[in-house]
Amino acid sequence: MSVGSETRRPPVMEDVARLAGVSHQTVSRVLNAHPNVSPQTRERVEKAIGELGYRRNTAARSLVTRRSQTIGVLGSDMSHYGPANTLLGVQQAARDKGYFVSVASLSEVTPAAIKDALEYFMMQSVDGIVVIVPHEAMFESLSTISMAVPLVAVGFGVDERLSVAAVNQRMGASLAVQHLVDLGHAAIAHVSGPPDWIDAAARIDGWRRTLAQAELSDSVLIRGNWSAESGYRAGLELAAAGNVTALFAANDQMALGALRAFSEAGLRVPQDISLVGYDDQPEAAYLVPPLTTVNQGFKELGARCMQMLLFDMANGHSGASSVVNPRLVVRSTTAPPPAAR
Amino acid sequence: MSVGSETRRPPVMEDVARLAGVSHQTVSRVLNAHPNVSPQTRERVEKAIGELGYRRNTAARSLVTRRSQTIGVLGSDMSHYGPANTLLGVQQAARDKGYFVSVASLSEVTPAAIKDALEYFMMQSVDGIVVIVPHEAMFESLSTISMAVPLVAVGFGVDERLSVAAVNQRMGASLAVQHLVDLGHAAIAHVSGPPDWIDAAARIDGWRRTLAQAELSDSVLIRGNWSAESGYRAGLELAAAGNVTALFAANDQMALGALRAFSEAGLRVPQDISLVGYDDQPEAAYLVPPLTTVNQGFKELGARCMQMLLFDMANGHSGASSVVNPRLVVRSTTAPPPAAR
DNA sequence: AAACTAATTGTTAGCGCTAACTTAGGGGGA
DNA sequence: TCCCCCTAAGTTAGCGCTAACAATTAGTTT
Numbered sequence: 001m002s003v004g005s006e007t008r009r010p011p012v013m014e015d016v017a018r019l020a021g022v023s024h025q026t027v028s029r030v031l032n033a034h035p036n037v038s039p040q041t042r043e044r045v046e047k048a049i050g051e052l053g054y055r056r057n058t059a060a061r062s063l064v065t066r067r068s069q070t071i072g073v074l075g076s077d078m079s080h081y082g083p084a085n086t087l088l089g090v091q092q093a094a095r096d097k098g099y100f101v102s103v104a105s106l107s108e109v110t111p112a113a114i115k116d117a118l119e120y121f122m123m124q125s126v127d128g129i130v131v132i133v134p135h136e137a138m139f140e141s142l143s144t145i146s147m148a149v150p151l152v153a154v155g156f157g158v159d160e161r162l163s164v165a166a167v168n169q170r171m172g173a174s175l176a177v178q179h180l181v182d183l184g185h186a187a188i189a190h191v192s193g194p195p196d197w198i199d200a201a202a203r204i205d206g207w208r209r210t211l212a213q214a215e216l217s218d219s220v221l222i223r224g225n226w227s228a229e230s231g232y233r234a235g236l237e238l239a240a241a242g243n244v245t246a247l248f249a250a251n252d253q254m255a256l257g258a259l260r261a262f263s264e265a266g267l268r269v270p271q272d273i274s275l276v277g278y279d280d281q282p283e284a285a286y287l288v289p290p291l292t293t294v295n296q297g298f299k300e301l302g303a304r305c306m307q308m309l310l311f312d313m314a315n316g317h318s319g320a321s322s323v324v325n326p327r328l329v330v331r332s333t334t335a336p337p338p339a340a341r
Numbered sequence: 342m343s344v345g346s347e348t349r350r351p352p353v354m355e356d357v358a359r360l361a362g363v364s365h366q367t368v369s370r371v372l373n374a375h376p377n378v379s380p381q382t383r384e385r386v387e388k389a390i391g392e393l394g395y396r397r398n399t400a401a402r403s404l405v406t407r408r409s410q411t412i413g414v415l416g417s418d419m420s421h422y423g424p425a426n427t428l429l430g431v432q433q434a435a436r437d438k439g440y441f442v443s444v445a446s447l448s449e450v451t452p453a454a455i456k457d458a459l460e461y462f463m464m465q466s467v468d469g470i471v472v473i474v475p476h477e478a479m480f481e482s483l484s485t486i487s488m489a490v491p492l493v494a495v496g497f498g499v500d501e502r503l504s505v506a507a508v509n510q511r512m513g514a515s516l517a518v519q520h521l522v523d524l525g526h527a528a529i530a531h532v533s534g535p536p537d538w539i540d541a542a543a544r545i546d547g548w549r550r551t552l553a554q555a556e557l558s559d560s561v562l563i564r565g566n567w568s569a570e571s572g573y574r575a576g577l578e579l580a581a582a583g584n585v586t587a588l589f590a591a592n593d594q595m596a597l598g599a600l601r602a603f604s605e606a607g608l609r610v611p612q613d614i615s616l617v618g619y620d621d622q623p624e625a626a627y628l629v630p631p632l633t634t635v636n637q638g639f640k641e642l643g644a645r646c647m648q649m650l651l652f653d654m655a656n657g658h659s660g661a662s663s664v665v666n667p668r669l670v671v672r673s674t675t676a677p678p679p680a681a682r
Numbered sequence: 683a684a685a686c687t688a689a690t691t692g693t694t695a696g697c698g699c700t701a702a703c704t705t706a707g708g709g710g711g712a
Numbered sequence: 713t714c715c716c717c718c719t720a721a722g723t724t725a726g727c728g729c730t731a732a733c734a735a736t737t738a739g740t741t742t
Contacts, residue, residue, distance in 0.1 A: 010489075012728055023692050028730060036690055058466055059409065060728035062400035063697050070443070078429055084420040091446055100465050102411070102441050105432055124411075124441050125399055228627035257627045264629075286569035286598045288605075288629060353698055364722050369700060377720055401698035404727050 011052040020048035031056060062125070070100040071309060072121035074114075075132040078105045080226070081252075081281045082298050083132050086154055089302020090130050097310060102126060109133060114141040122148065128309045130154065134166075134198040150312035152305055155199055163312050164321040165305040169199050172294040172326035173206025173248070176276040179292070179328055180246045181214045184336045185274060187244040188216070191224040191234040191254050203250045203278065219244060226250070228257035235261025238273075245337035246274040252281045255291055259333075270335035280329050290331035297324050352393040361389035372397060403466070411441040412650060413462035415455075416473040419446050421567070422593075422622045423639055424473050427495055430643020431471050438651060443467060450474060455482040463489065469650045471495065475507075475539040491653035493646055496540055504653050505662040506646040510540050513635045513667035514547025514589070517617040520633070520669055521587045522555045525677045526615060528585040529557070532565040532575040532595050544591045544619065560585060567591070569598035576602025579614075586678035587615040593622045596632055600674075611676035621670050631672035638665050 017024040022041060029037050030045040037045075048054070062068045073090055075083050087103065094101045102124055104117040114137060121129055127149060131138060134155030142153065142162065152163040180188050190207045193200030204221065211218060222237060224230035231254025238244055239262055249255035255277030259269060267273050269289060277284060280295035304322045312318050358365040363382060370378050371386040378386075389395075403409045414431055416424050428444065435442045443465055445458040455478065462470055468490060472479060475496030483494065484502065493504040521529050531548045534541030545562065552559060563578060565571035572595025579585055580603060590596035596618030600610060608614050610630060618625055621636035645663045653659050 014728085024728090025693080025730080026691060029691090032730080036688095038690065041690085055464060057404070057728050058464065059400045059403035060697090061730075063398070063404055063699085063728080064730045066697080068400065079422065079425040081420065084425050087444075088419055088446055091444060092448065095445065095461065100443050100461075101445075102443050103428075103432060104436065104442075105429055107433065120436065120441075123396060123399065228624045232627050253624055256624055260627045260629045260631075283569045283594055283597055283624075286573050286601045288601045290601075355698085365698090366700080366723080367721065370721090373700080377718095379720065382720080398698050401727090402700075404698080404729085405700045407727080 011054045012057070013054075016045065016048045016052055016054045019052065020044045067127050068100075068125045069098065070102050070124060070126045071128045071130060071306075072124065072126040073101055073103045073130045073132065074106070074117050074121070075103065076106040076109050076135065077226075078103070081279055082296065085298035086132050086302040086305070089299035090132075090306050091302070092299075093303045093306035097306070099127070106133060109135045109137050111137055111141050114138060115145065118145060118147070128152075128313050130305050130309060136196045136198065139198070150309060150317060152309045152312065154301060154305055157198065157202070158321045158323075160319040163308050163318050165301055165308055165324075166321065167296045167301060167324045167326050169202035169326075170206035170209070172278065172296065172328075173203040174210045175326065175328040176248050176278065176292075176294050177207050177210035178214075179330065179334060180248065180274060180276065181210065181216070183246075183274065183334060184339075185246040186216055186337070187219050188246045188248060189220045189222065189234075189238055189244040191222045191231055191247065191249045191258065193224060193226050193250045193254075195223065197226075200250055207248055224250065224254045226253060228253045228260075230254060231257025232261045234258055236265065239265030239267050244273070245339070246276070246334070248276045248278075250278050252277040252279045252284050252291060252293055255284075255293070255333075256287060259287060259291075269333050272338060274335055274337070275333040277333075284329075285331065287333075289333055292331045292334040293329055295327045295329050297326075300324055352395045353398070354395075357386065357389045357393055357395045360393065361385045408468050409441075409466045410439065411443050411465060411467045412469045412471060412647075413465065413467040414442055414444045414471045414473065415447070415458050415462070416444065417447040417450050417476065418567075419444075422620055423637065426639035427473050427643040427646070430640035431473075431647050432643070433640075434644045434647035438647070440468070447474060450476045450478050452478055452482050455479060456486065459486060459488070469493075469654050471646050471650060477537045477539065480539070491650060491658060493650045493653065495642065495646055498539065498543070499662045499664075501660040504649050504659050506642055506649055506665075507662065508637045508642060508665045508667050510543035510667075511547035511550070513619065513637065514544040515551045516667065516669040517589050517619065517633075517635050518548050518551035519555075520671065520675060521589065521615060521617065522551065522557070524587075524615065524675060525680075526587040527557055527678070528560050529587045529589060530561040530563065530575075530579055530585040532563045532572055532588065532590045532599065534565060534567045534591045534595075536564065541591055548589055565591065565595045567594060569594045571595055572598025573602045575599055577606065580606030580608050585614070586680070587617070587675070589617045589619075591619050593618040593620045593625050593632060593634055596625075596634070596674075597628060600628060600632075610674050613679060615676055615678070616674040618674075625670075626672060628674075630674055633672045633675040634670050636668045636670050638667075641665055 013024040013027045016027045027045050030042050078084050091101045106113050129151040131153045155166050156164045192204045195201050222234040235258030269275050277291045277293035280293045284291040284293045354365045354368050357368045368386050371383050432442045447454050470492040472494045496507050497505045533545045536542050563575040576599030603610050610616050618632045618634035621634045625632040625634045642665055
């Protein structure tokens with residue numbers, strides 16, 4: 001025996017239909033913006049929807065349409081500046097287009113973890129996937145697992161098997177290194193990210209090529225791991241060796257670490273040694289001295305990603321690619337080398 | 342007339358049932374770990390599931406169980422260190438418990454935007470919501486909008502209307518300020534976050550109280566906005582006035598900005614002025630000099646959040662609260678004031 | 683005026699799953 | 713031995729929605 005005060009279950013389409021004096025199907029038509037509904041009817045239905053505070057049941061809709069209106073975003077180090085902002089861009093673009101965004105983050109980048117995460121998305125029956133894990137393991141996983149839904153990868157090289165949105169990392173590295181070359185530097189070291197990260201590899205490559213193009217011999221390459229700590233160690237090493245006049249760091253955090261190492265070693269930046277970072281995090285402008293770095297449009301990247309995904313979702317896999325160009329931001333950590341003064 | 346090569350739709354429960362020689366309900370029972378299934382049957386069903394690569398349809402399941410297995414996470418500045426890591430914690434805990442995580446981020450913190458975002462979650466019929474927007478506007482919105490699903494808020498003060506997981510900000514601020522007091526500082530300024538952010542207000546309060554407790558008169562309070570830039574401006578201002586010997590910054594980024602300002606003004610840290618940050622971002626240890634700061638366990642916070650949400654989802658709104666204690670990390674930006682030397 | 687259109691609305695049949703009920707077979711206890 | 717109950721299944725009836733089709737009305741056309 002039900003009492004008046006029981007929790008009323010939310011209104012369903014039929015309730016709206018009754019109130020508006022139409023069939024539930026007409027309500028559905030209004031909701032889906034079908035053409036053949038008379039203006040008066042539409043209005044009555046909309047009024048009823050408003051009055052009842054009706055909200056369409058997503059599960060029922062998904063069941064019959066076979067689409068979840070959800071896209072999955074896979075990331076690895078979402079607490080870092082770049083990925084976090086890309087996610088933000090994706091998220092906002094998705095919401096604008098009426099999609100929900102489900103996220104999964106990898107605590108370790110291994111084929112097994114990647115497979116798990118993709119499986120998780122399949123369980124959720126997402127309509128599309130964005131992958132923000134520019135790591136080699138990801139590439140392998142993507143070529144073995146054939147995905148049932150469109151997928152766009154951020155930060156991979158152009159490959160017709162993948163739809164890709166990326167920043168031109170080689171160009172970014174070139175910009176940085178060429179700037180140093182133009183200032184007169186001849187011994188330009190590089191602290192890289194772990195080379196199994198696609199971006200890291202591309203920046204190493206850009207650094208090498210630019211050096212070669214300037215007819216400079218290969219200089220010292222130190223492998224970092226994106227952390228300030230690894231930049232610090234690299235800086236210490238370089239300061240001890242004393243054989244370079246400039247350092248190109250593969251991200252701002254490592255540059256920050258290097259900055260401290262140089263300071264400890266009594267090396268002045270930029271008088272004794274020049275430094276260029278990568279990412280242009282908001283803090284970069286407030287380091288001592290302000291960091292010359294490379295700006296990547298992360299949010300823009302996220303938005304483009306979503307755009308491509310929508311395209312692929314509508315037209316099938318495209319294998320298209322969209323490349324954003326980075327921009328060099330010159331601040332105060334770069335100057336001509338000591339010898340050139 | 343269907344051809345063999347048509348795209349086969351994914352297997353459904355009935356397909357599994359047929360292959361295993363049971364009814365679809367038995368398959369459902371196996372999947373839901375119901376007790377009354379004989380081991381042999383269970384095994385046969387599991388084998389069939391494996392062979393077909395069967396995956397339960399979430400939409401159908403949600404439709405009948407009236408739960409989406411999804412929780413919504415609302416954030417505002419997900420590109421910042423704290424929120425991003427809290428999200429990470431929530432996300433991992435959720436995935437462990439078999440929940441999907443849908444995120445929405447506010448580009449501006451206004452009642453309207455908040456309402457939109459919550460509406461978005463209701464459309465998705467999430468089972469619970471985690472709010473990582475410790476802002477006053479959020480508090481107002483939450484008290485007006487009565488939510489149909491359990492909600493836990495991160496970073497709010499204890500309030501029986503809300504289930505809350507938070508870091509004890511007042512204590513964190515106390516730790517920082519008391520450390521300075523203990524060193525002998527008597528004029529301790531504070532660059533705060535925007536005071537309509539709950540955390541910022543609590544840190545201001547903690548700063549004030551600790552000062553009062555030490556019988557020190559109120560010192561200068563500068564309103565920042567969390568950005569390095571605002572910390573820089575505050576640092577410049579303080580250096581010009583020259584009437585304080587220590588600065589407590591409400592986050593590490595502002596501390597970083599202040600560090601640059603001090604350096605430009607020729608003030609040595611910590612000899613001329615001491616500085617304490619807040620957050621303990623990984624970079625804090627690699628500033629020049631390494632930053633004394635307050636560590637908050639963000640991931641832990643996220644995990645607790647999820648735990649509380651699950652509890653509320655099972656037992657109805659609890660209004661409980663879970664408070665994590667922060668920890669002072671002393672590095673090299675703090676020393677006795679010049680006069681005390 | 684009969685018949686054929688087009689526009690608008692209603693009716694029906696599932697989508698794939700779980701909850702609730704029903705049935706079929708064994709053990710014990712009287 | 714009969715009855716009751718407990719276990720392991722099967723059957724049935726929706727959850728709330730959309731797609732496909734059927735029905736009604738109004739507006740043409742011959």
